[in-house]
Amino acid sequence: MASLRSARPSFLRPLLNPTAASARTFTTSAETASTTASISSETQNAPTKPIDIYHVPRQPYHLSTGIVLSRPPLVTRDLPAFEQAYYVYQRRLDQRLALPFTSAFYFKKKTVAEEEYKAKKKVREQKPWFYNPYDRHNGFKDEIPAGQLSKQGLWFGAGAPELGYQELVETTPSGEEKIMEESQSALGVAAGKTAPERPYPRETEADRTGDFTKLDRKLSRTLYLLVKGEDEGFAGGKRGWRFPTARLQGDESLRQAAERILPEACGTNMNTWFVGNVPIGHHQYDYPSPVAPDPKLPHEKEDPVPILGRQVFYMKARILAGQVDLANSKHGFKDFAWVTKEELRKVVGREYYISNMNMLASR
């Protein structure tokens, strides 16, 4: 139906259409010209007509879909100094208020587990960071000098904030060595004293080199995909960093358009998930001068109004695996980057950032 194709969200008109900027009532196209003149009398005398959303005149804007493709945080957040100090304070209070650990309830006498516990307790008590609240003479020395906490709020003594995992393994009875020995013997490898597998560090190679194309940079933050290209879809024709955006074609919905555009523009090498069917953001920009309607498009042909600019609605998507591949990009993107919210702010213009900042996550 031609009327369906020409349907556009009517809330745009009062906000954006300069010809009907002051319109308060929603009316059909035949009455548009007369409403601007006699607003007050109409609103006072006539009751508001129910809106007919299928017969609204076409808005003089091109519709576009943008894709906010994000990689959510993969590790816990970095704690600010005050929060770290608060947690350390609460842990110290807990050490002082709790009764001594009753190892007999947890480790049966003359078992391997008890021997491991005793050995590690000896090691722990020799460490410089060990605190015994029941020590008659040194129990009051429970403070940690500022600046000595590791990034996750642990203390391993002055000058050793990053020992971290190794210290924990040496001093915590966890049965890991026994498990490692058993697994080694099961595989037929000679059971020797092997160090348990270390967890990966929070800072990766990409962090150190500052490679913005890598997805394992800034693991504790959300990363957003920005692209740079010569596509005329960018603000006023300027070639800046933007979310991947392209115009709607035919009858498709915003989500359908987004699902079409992403592999076309950024390659098929990504496993993504589009969240919901509703957009999360909106941005409008005007062309330097109004553009003539395209007679090839049916709805522009039937209602030829010069197009003032573009309305972009952003759809939310998450990347689960893969990477961007701009080799055969159909939308002319030449470069891409995965950036955090603060880096995005520096790179895109002020107006663009203000439109989009509220749809970006705080972490």
Place this chain on the structure above:
Amino acid sequence: MARPSPSTAFGFLRGLAQANRSQFVCENSPILRASFSSAASTNAKAVETKDAAAAPTKAVATGGRKKSRYQMRAPRYYKGPLNPNQPPPVSDPSSRAFIPGPFTAERLEDHYYDTLKSDIMTMTYTHLVPGEERARKADRLRSWDDSSPYHKNRPLRGPRGGSTLRLLNKPRTFRNVPGLEKITVHTMVKGALQDKAYLAVAGMVVQAITGVRAEVRNTKQQLATWGLRKDVPIAMKAELKGPQAYRFLSSLVDVVMPRIKDYQGAKGSSGDSSGNISFGFSPEAVALFPEVEVNYDMYPPKMIPGIHVTVHTTATNDKDGRILLQSMGVPFYGKLID
């Protein structure tokens, strides 16, 4: 709500015997408290009977000041609002009822607020075109049709088929995204009818896995077919709120559920129509909790109970509650019935 230290094996058993405590006792935890400073441990008992205006410091004749060995303690009993020695607020570390606060930021809680909440909001949002009204539902309280003159000013009638109004399902906004409210861990131990030790072990297990002191629940009816007598302690129940609830749920999803053989998940029909989902674990699964497995041999054989876990959410229907739990990693099996 007491936070137990590892030594509360004995505190728990002692607490079981002390069922009723004076409502005027300032401390609500039966756990013995070490004095705040190790140096005053020997003086603590002597000091409790003294008044607040205590022994003054003694100056030594040579001119040095002798350090006072009196330790001010919060009063043990509340003696009214006019008493000069008022108990400090519970948040004060010097209070007898103080429980040390969070020791770390909670991973699942941060993940929910940073990632899951906005995704759920976008996923479940229904757009309304301005000028269009949502489909109007029938009145929740039905009015009388004035067919009789006595209908005037009569109170409205409740819903058909029952007097309980169902929760309103309001359109999604940023203010009503489903979230985790609390988690209830419950275990009913039939063996407690014959031997009270079963209940003690059950309470110990619940305390170990939740970090919260469980409360005893009695039978309510007498049913000879099942051997039940009235008012006999038979179950233990613990409630978790806030970061503790997130920690428990994440340990379920990350540690316990993956270790259960051929684990299907929670039943798809689970839910009380108000957004609260329940699922259970057998005694073998409970033994897989790291807090139980670490000293599994210390528990008497075959006395570790199974548990019911009820996740209370702020969702108003089962579908939203299930979406929340699925986003946190809980699998569901079978037909999903709302």
